[in-house]
Amino acid sequence: VKDVTWKTYKNDRYGFEFPYPHTWQELRNPDNSDGVVLVLPNKENVEIRSYASKPVLEFSSKTQEHQEQGYNFRTNQGVFSVLTVEVKEKVTIIKLTITQAELEYSWQGQSNSQDFQNYYRLFYYIAQEYKISQ
Numbered sequence: 001v002k003d004v005t006w007k008t009y010k011n012d013r014y015g016f017e018f019p020y021p022h023t024w025q026e027l028r029n030p031d032n033s034d035g036v037v038l039v040l041p042n043k044e045n046v047e048i049r050s051y052a053s054k055p056v057l058e059f060s061s062k063t064q065e066h067q068e069q070g071y072n073f074r075t076n077q078g079v080f081s082v083l084t085v086e087v088k089e090k091v092t093i094i095k096l097t098i099t100q101a102e103l104e105y106s107w108q109g110q111s112n113s114q115d116f117q118n119y120y121r122l123f124y125y126i127a128q129e130y131k132i133s134q
Contacts, residue, residue: 006022016052048108107127
């Protein structure tokens with residue numbers, strides 16, 4: 001992480017940003033939402049996704065309640081959030097979720113499960129550096 005040259009992805013519409021290694025390539029918006037997919041060239045299943053969305057209103061109060069009780073991570077900006085690691089058969093995903101001001105910010109790093117240990121420190125660092133406009 002120390003020897004990496006960084007670029008910054010900034011989303012002006014929803015006001016979030018995070019650093020990523022300069023060798024990663026940007027793809028278009030994921031799943032018709034407002035965000036980005038970054039891939040590591042020549043590495044299958046290694047990617048970073050980030051987007052913001054407005055949660056469905058009827059669930060938002062429950063989501064907010066759950067979020068307030070379930071914080072387990074704090075970004076370097078001081079924003080309380082939820083960080084989870086989901087281990088699947090083929091891929092492992094580390095996911096950061098921030099719910100604030102009727103917006104849900106999602107960021108995730110993914111790699112093949114057998115290679116995840118090689119990317120964990122990088123993904124964790126980026127999650128720490130994730131910023132939202134407040």
